[in-house]
Amino acid sequence: MQSHSIYKVPQGKLLKISLEYDEKKNVIIDIRITGDFFAYPEEAIEYMEKKLKNTILERKQLMEQISSIISDCHIEFIGVNAESLTQGILMCKL
Amino acid sequence: MTEQWRLLQTGFTNAYSNMAIDKAILVLQSEGKVPPTVRFYGWTPPAISIGYFQSLVDEVNIQACERFGVDYVRRITGGGAVFHEKELTYSIVVPEVHPEVPKNILKSYGRICGAVMKGLHQLGIESEYVPINDIVTGGRKISGNAQTRKLETVLQHGTVLMDVDVEKMFSLLKVPNEKIKDKLIADVKQRVTSMKHILGKEISFKEVAAAMKIGFEQEFHVELIEGRVSQEELVLAKQLEKDSFSTREWNHRR
Numbered sequence: 001m002q003s004h005s006i007y008k009v010p011q012g013k014l015l016k017i018s019l020e021y022d023e024k025k026n027v028i029i030d031i032r033i034t035g036d037f038f039a040y041p042e043e044a045i046e047y048m049e050k051k052l053k054n055t056i057l058e059r060k061q062l063m064e065q066i067s068s069i070i071s072d073c074h075i076e077f078i079g080v081n082a083e084s085l086t087q088g089i090l091m092c093k094l
Numbered sequence: 095m096t097e098q099w100r101l102l103q104t105g106f107t108n109a110y111s112n113m114a115i116d117k118a119i120l121v122l123q124s125e126g127k128v129p130p131t132v133r134f135y136g137w138t139p140p141a142i143s144i145g146y147f148q149s150l151v152d153e154v155n156i157q158a159c160e161r162f163g164v165d166y167v168r169r170i171t172g173g174g175a176v177f178h179e180k181e182l183t184y185s186i187v188v189p190e191v192h193p194e195v196p197k198n199i200l201k202s203y204g205r206i207c208g209a210v211m212k213g214l215h216q217l218g219i220e221s222e223y224v225p226i227n228d229i230v231t232g233g234r235k236i237s238g239n240a241q242t243r244k245l246e247t248v249l250q251h252g253t254v255l256m257d258v259d260v261e262k263m264f265s266l267l268k269v270p271n272e273k274i275k276d277k278l279i280a281d282v283k284q285r286v287t288s289m290k291h292i293l294g295k296e297i298s299f300k301e302v303a304a305a306m307k308i309g310f311e312q313e314f315h316v317e318l319i320e321g322r323v324s325q326e327e328l329v330l331a332k333q334l335e336k337d338s339f340s341t342r343e344w345n346h347r348r
Contacts, residue, residue, distance in 0.1 A: 006270065013226070014174075016152065034149040034348055036174035038226070040199065040243055042146045076199060078172075078226055 005091035013037035013079030019092040026057050031089070037079035044073040057093055062086040099188075101307060101318035102133040109141035109167035112183070114335035116251055117170055118327045119187045124245035128324055130188040132310050134303045140179040141165040142266055145172045145240065149348050151268075158266050168345045171240035171251065173227060175267055180257035180288070182302045184210070186310070190246045194314045203227055203241060205313065206250045210237055213309025214254070217302070219292055227252075234287035254306070255288040256297060 001023050007015045018032040031052050039045055048069050055065045066082045069075070080088075104115060112135055122128045144153050146169055153175045154166050164177075186206055188195055196202045207223040214221045214231070221231040229237035239252030260283045269275045289297050307318050323331070338344045 016149070018149075032149070032348065034147050034152065036145050036172070037147060038172035038199075038240070039147065042170065042172065042242060045147060078199060 003092035005088050007084065007088040007091055009037075009080050009084040012081075012084060015080050015084060015088045017088045017092055019089060021057055021092070028052050028055050028057060028089075033085065033088075035080070037077065039078070039080075040076045041073075044069075044075045047073060048075070052089075057090070059086055059090060062089055097316045098319050099130040099132060099310075099314070099316045100128065100321040102131055102135075102321060102323060103303060104133060104135045104323065106136040106138035108139065109137060109143065109165040109178075110335045110340040111331065112137060112141075113143070113167050113169060113339045114331040115323065115327070116185045116187070116249060117334050117339075118331035119185070119323075120242075120244060120247050120249045121330060122324065122327050123187045123189070124247040127326060129321075130192065130316075131186070131321075132307075132318055133185045133187075134306060135183050135185075136181070136299060137165075137178040137183070139163050139165055140177070141167060142175055142177050143167050143169050144175045146170060146242075147172055147348065148175060150346050153268055155266055155268050162262075162266065164266055166345065167339055168347065169240065169251075170244075171242045171249070173238065173240035176238060176253055177263040177266055178253060179259065179262075180290075181253045181255050182299060182306060183251060183253050184306060184310075185249060185251035187247060187249050190243060190248055192248075194316075195248055199241065199243070200225060202248060203239060203250070206241070207237070207239055207252075209310040209313035210239070210252065210254060210306065211309070212312045213302075213306035216305035216308050217289065217293070217297065219289065229254075231287060231292060234285055236287050236289070236292075254302065255286070256299070256302060257290040258286055258288045260286065 003019045005017045013036045015035040020030040051069050063086050211221045221229050224230050227239045228235050237254045241250035
């Protein structure tokens with residue numbers, strides 16, 4: 001299943017998610033995170049997209065996975081954060 | 095003695111070259127081969143730059159760009175899509191450890207935007223920094239800015255609008271919904287301004303550059319000495335332009 005979301009992060013930037021997911025298993029097959037936000041280092045976003053594959057599409061699991069990627073890669077986001085990324089991904093499911 | 099930084103005035107070049115020069119300065123400054131640098135430049139032909147994280151096809155009307163002879167390029171910095179036409183673009187490249195540059199990224203945006211604001215003040219325009227990355231005057235945006243940090247070096251580039259054509263901009267950018275395009279254009283016209291609009295007259299690139307030079311000198315307590323792009327920077331920029339910024343792989347990568 002292919003889906004998209006556009007989420008204006010409160011006090012932040014515009015986050016656009018393209019998601020391909022397995023409806024039966026409720027997991028991410030592929031994800032593309034785009035938008036006008038900032039992330040340091042920039043290349044970490046591609047790593048995050050890779051690491052999000054097979055993550056269960058539930059708030060708790062997404063938050064945990066995203067938070068652990070942020071801490072592993074020492075990513076500093078400006079204009080988005082773990083909560084808004086989770087929110088943007090979950091909006092694809094509606 | 096006042097610290098000296100290099101000032102580069104590279105004139106008007108195309109989008110790929112512009113982005114390649116900024117990156118080349120970053121790489122060679124990180125190796126200590128060139129001094130901290132402030133650069134002023136413009137864009138010929140006019141171009142759209144998109145933020146590193148943006149999807150090219152989501153943001154840019156590629157057919158319209160081709161029709162109007164407008165280039166498009168992905169930046170190494172985050173942030174949004176910008177139509178570069180009548181503006182001065184600056185870049186600043188300085189080591190992350192430089193005492194004048196805050197470690198905190200958001201604070202460093204504020205400091206570098208402070209230089210632009212002091213430059214605008216030289217032209218009789220009062221402005222303020224609005225986090226994350228805008229400078230506004232009378233509540234309307236006159237400058238957008240984007241920063242990256244690589245190789246322990248800060249690169250921030252930004253645009254200072256001399257004039258703006260919102261209709262043309264929207265003919266080149268994709269809008270999420272064609273039905274609300276007119277309203278969007280009307281909104282953006284209310285939210286964006288330019289030097290021409292504020293001063294009620296045209297102002298030359300040279301005048302703006304002279305004002306910005308003073309702004310950067312005042313903000314960072316340095317003297318900007320006009321210099322040249324080094325041979326090594328030129329070679330690297332040419333290579334980056336050819337292998338990266340002008341390629342489909344780079345520009346369509348997201």
